Amino acid sequence: MFEVNVGVGQGSTLSPILSALYLSFLLYILENHLKNLNIPVSIIYFVDDELFISQNKLLDISKSHLFCSYNVMIKLLDKFGLAVEHSKTKVFHFNRSHGFFDPLLFDLSSIGGPVLVPKNSWKYLGFIFDRKLSFHQHIDYYSNKAISTVKCMKILGNSLYSIILTQKCPLYRCCILPITLYGFQLWFYNHASLSYSLKILNKIQRRAAIWILGAFKMSPSKGIEVITGLIPIRLHLQKLVGRLQLRSLTLPPNHFIQMLMDLFFSLLKHQHSISLKSLTSRQRSNVKGHLVDSNNKLYRIFPFFSPLYPELSPGSRIIDNFSDCFSFNLATRNKNDKIRFRQLDNIVLELSSSPTDTSIKNDIATSISHVHIANHPVIKTLHHIAFVTTTEAKLFAIRYGINQACTKENVFKIIIVTDSIHVAKKIFNTSSHSYQSHVVVILSKLRHLFANNQNSLIEF
Numbered sequence: 001m002f003e004v005n006v007g008v009g010q011g012s013t014l015s016p017i018l019s020a021l022y023l024s025f026l027l028y029i030l031e032n033h034l035k036n037l038n039i040p041v042s043i044i045y046f047v048d049d050e051l052f053i054s055q056n057k058l059l060d061i062s063k064s065h066l067f068c069s070y071n072v073m074i075k076l077l078d079k080f081g082l083a084v085e086h087s088k089t090k091v092f093h094f095n096r097s098h099g100f101f102d103p104l105l106f107d108l109s110s111i112g113g114p115v116l117v118p119k120n121s122w123k124y125l126g127f128i129f130d131r132k133l134s135f136h137q138h139i140d141y142y143s144n145k146a147i148s149t150v151k152c153m154k155i156l157g158n159s160l161y162s163i164i165l166t167q168k169c170p171l172y173r174c175c176i177l178p179i180t181l182y183g184f185q186l187w188f189y190n191h192a193s194l195s196y197s198l199k200i201l202n203k204i205q206r207r208a209a210i211w212i213l214g215a216f217k218m219s220p221s222k223g224i225e226v227i228t229g230l231i232p233i234r235l236h237l238q239k240l241v242g243r244l245q246l247r248s249l250t251l252p253p254n255h256f257i258q259m260l261m262d263l264f265f266s267l268l269k270h271q272h273s274i275s276l277k278s279l280t281s282r283q284r285s286n287v288k289g290h291l292v293d294s295n296n297k298l299y300r301i302f303p304f305f306s307p308l309y310p311e312l313s314p315g316s317r318i319i320d321n322f323s324d325c326f327s328f329n330l331a332t333r334n335k336n337d338k339i340r341f342r343q344l345d346n347i348v349l350e351l352s353s354s355p356t357d358t359s360i361k362n363d364i365a366t367s368i369s370h371v372h373i374a375n376h377p378v379i380k381t382l383h384h385i386a387f388v389t390t391t392e393a394k395l396f397a398i399r400y401g402i403n404q405a406c407t408k409e410n411v412f413k414i415i416i417v418t419d420s421i422h423v424a425k426k427i428f429n430t431s432s433h434s435y436q437s438h439v440v441v442i443l444s445k446l447r448h449l450f451a452n453n454q455n456s457l458i459e460f
């Protein structure tokens with residue numbers, strides 16, 4: 001510890017960084033003190049806001065745990081030369097009982113704190129909580145803000161012309177929807193009651209669609225949504241949730257969300273005390289929420305994918321180390337078709353050729369992969385996959401063909417014959433996209449092939 005007579009300005013980007021560095025040791029001491037005192041309280045810290053969470057079936061026991069935790073924190077902050085702003089201290093109780101619930105006052109006056117009066121709602125980091133976690137007040141608050149924004153949009157334009165239709169739609173998507181759906185993960189999850197929230201959100205989208213088109217108020221909601229090109233609000237929420245669930249897998253292993261999840265491929269040795277792994281099978285069946293949905297979805301897809309996979313890291317990628325070992329030959333539909341066909345017919349000797357094709361009918365993709373070595377068919381595979389895109393099915397067929405070709409001996413050149421070169425180019429596109437699980441497997445096979453023989457080639 002040393003004395004500092006220089007500070008940073010209000011709102012400076014250095015302020016939260018320095019605050020975290022200074023308080024990290026204090027939080028470490030606080031957690032150890034509470035652990036030694038056997039006080040089962042969880043701590044969540046966000047910059048200068050600290051949150052104590054106590055869970056118990058008896059309210060008096062929870063209050064005693066919070067009282068002791070608050071007392072320990074005050075004494076530690078005093079030793080660090082810091083003070084608690086008691087006027088901003090709040091207490092809130094969650095309760096699942098269907099009857100009347102009136103929690104008593106929380107008196108902290110004996111340790112220099114205030115007398116806290118529990119309220120019916122609690123706002124934290126922009127999220128509005130109620131005692132039964134229905135989040136109706138949260139939805140009402142942000143829906144009212146969104147409706148006010150829609151009304152204000154009507155004054156946009158100049159004295160002669162208003163803004164045109166193609167400008168209104170992006171304004172709605174960029175300025176109104178983010179306000180409306182702020183914190184939607186709190187209430188939009190599997191088996192959640194969505195009748196109230198979807199009723200409010202559909203009302204907002206209807207108003208926005210009427211403003212965009214300038215239609216009559218009696219116009220049917222579905223019709224004006226189709227004309228304006230707005231996706232139904234429920235489908236839009238499902239799209240956002242799917243992306244967020246996949247994004248949780250790209251978080252670093254020591255991230256708090258990763259610590260709460262129960263993933264069999266997690267690198268963490270010690271899970272959090274309130275993680276999903278600590279729940280019994282009965283408790284897990286009763287727990288609902290966005291985190292549970294993410295955990296269940298990540299069990300079914302991409303269990304081997306890591307965002308820090310070396311094949312995607314700069315400096316160790318295929319395009320960095322073996323840029324001369326792959327090429328793309330684009331065929332155009334012109335007079336040279338016969339020449340192109342003749343070239344394909346002459347693919348012989350030590351070449352592994354893998355023609356692939358894919359078709360989708362009734363939401364079922366059929367992928368076909370043929371493997372030929374020196375013009376002799378070796379393997380023919382047929383796969384049926386449900387509910388996937390054409391791109392994913394084609395990429396899977398290419399992946400299987402390359403995998404089979406790499407398992408054969410004395411193969412130094414692979415030629416992939418496909419009608420989707422844009423899909424093949426995704427293999428060497430290391431930016432974030434939804435097909436990286438296939439890409440990682442293909443790149444690892446190609447790396448092994450190129451590393452064993454620098455003269456090896458793959459041609460698309």
